[in-house]
Amino acid sequence: MTPDAERDGISTPSSLDHRQPLDQRPQLDDLVGRLRAWSSASWGHGDRLRVTRLELQELADASALAAGRAPLPVPLLETTVIPDQLVVLADQAMQDGVDPAPYLARIATALGFSR
Numbered sequence: 001m002t003p004d005a006e007r008d009g010i011s012t013p014s015s016l017d018h019r020q021p022l023d024q025r026p027q028l029d030d031l032v033g034r035l036r037a038w039s040s041a042s043w044g045h046g047d048r049l050r051v052t053r054l055e056l057q058e059l060a061d062a063s064a065l066a067a068g069r070a071p072l073p074v075p076l077l078e079t080t081v082i083p084d085q086l087v088v089l090a091d092q093a094m095q096d097g098v099d100p101a102p103y104l105a106r107i108a109t110a111l112g113f114s115r
Helices: 003-007 013-019 025-036 040-044 048-067 079-095 101-110
Strands: none
Touching: 025 079, 025 101, 040 048, 040 079, 048 079, 048 101, 079 101
16 A cells, blocks of 8 residues: 555555455455456356346445445446456455455356356
8 A cells, every 4th residue: 555545544455455364365366367357248148247246236235334334336337347346345345344255155156156
């Protein structure tokens, strides 16, 4: 984190990587890595996009509730941005004391990544 960002209380996903719980970061990294390899067409099968966006919103809502903030809608951006949204929302959730693992697992299952 830059000194100015730290002074202003601004966190970015890259600045949070060192503080991630070790048991959750590999799960997030694995899912994000797989999603970054997807084309826009990959999202068109079944309910992949709908379910993923629903889980992103539920994660954001849980994080807001835990931090005492009003829930806000997660922007419906291009599918190529979903991995970045996931990183930002998971990092924020962890800062707010919310375990993102169940949300990540549901996304992975909906996308056919579960083992």
